[in-house]
Amino acid sequence: MYESFFTFIQQLFPDFKIDFVILESLLKSRKLCRGEFLFQQGEICEFVGFTLKGCLRTFVLKEAKEYTLFFHVERQTLGDYESFQKRQPTRFSVQAVEDSEVIIFDRKIMQFFETTPQGQTFLRLVAEDLAFLLRDKVLSLFLDTPEERYINLLQNEPELLQRIPQYYLASYLGIEPQSLSRLKRRVYEKTFS
Structure with a gap:
């Protein structure tokens, strides 16, 4: 069921030794219908996610106008990590563009990764991947x-x-x-x- 996520892990960090059977027992996913929100601007994001199937978009609302920042298709991470970590309201929304399914990484899953040997390295690599995506988007908007x-x-x-x-x-x-x-x-x- 979560093969695409396991493949993502192996591609991002080939040397990561993790028990996929234990990990799979902890994972949960959320299905969204087209138009449904994963979370909305102003809420506290209680998780980060990984798109199993479908397409979602991250956007901000300013003066009643939507500005799309990212599209998240299969095998991409998404969420508001700052809101998740600091428990403060998110400044953007994530909405399903088509029927989608997202793996939800709540605090329990993050704790599992943090206590797994090399798990913190894996989480750092995921954060770097997101940082590079954001950097590329910002540079593209300006250049x-x-x-x-x-x-x-x-x-x-x-x-x-x-x-x-x-x-x-x-x-x-x-x-x-x-x-x-x-x-x-x-x-x-x-x-x-």
């Missing part, structure tokens, strides 16, 4: 044009473009939905002319 971000998605995550609604894509790229059609046409013309 890349929306067109460059769109081309990057086309080249690196083309399947994602088939899975997410266009208005979420526009929000992710930092443009209005009306501008997305023009941007797509411009990229198509450059590519095929």
Whole structure:
């Protein structure tokens, strides 16, 4: 049931020796229907997660407008680790873009990893993975044009473009939905002319 998570562990930290039978007995997952929230801005996030199936998005709400920060497809971590650790309200929301299932890492699971030999190293590697993802997103927002971000998605995550609604894509790229059609046409013309 959790094979994709076990594969993620082995790819991230091949030398990690962990009893997957014990780990599997501790794991639990949560299923979400499309549109359902994993957690919302202002709540305290009591866990971090790992997407088993489906697609979720992380977004902030500012002046009644949504700004999509990330999409989380299979085999990706998600959550608000600061809210989880410091028990303070999260500043963003996570919502299912399609029917999804997420492994929930609550305090009990985190304690298991922290007390397992090499478990703290594994948790550090996961945190680094998230930090690099955030760094790349911030740099892209400041250095890349929306067109460059769109081309990057086309080249690196083309399947994602088939899975997410266009208005979420526009929000992710930092443009209005009306501008997305023009941007797509411009990229198509450059590519095929």
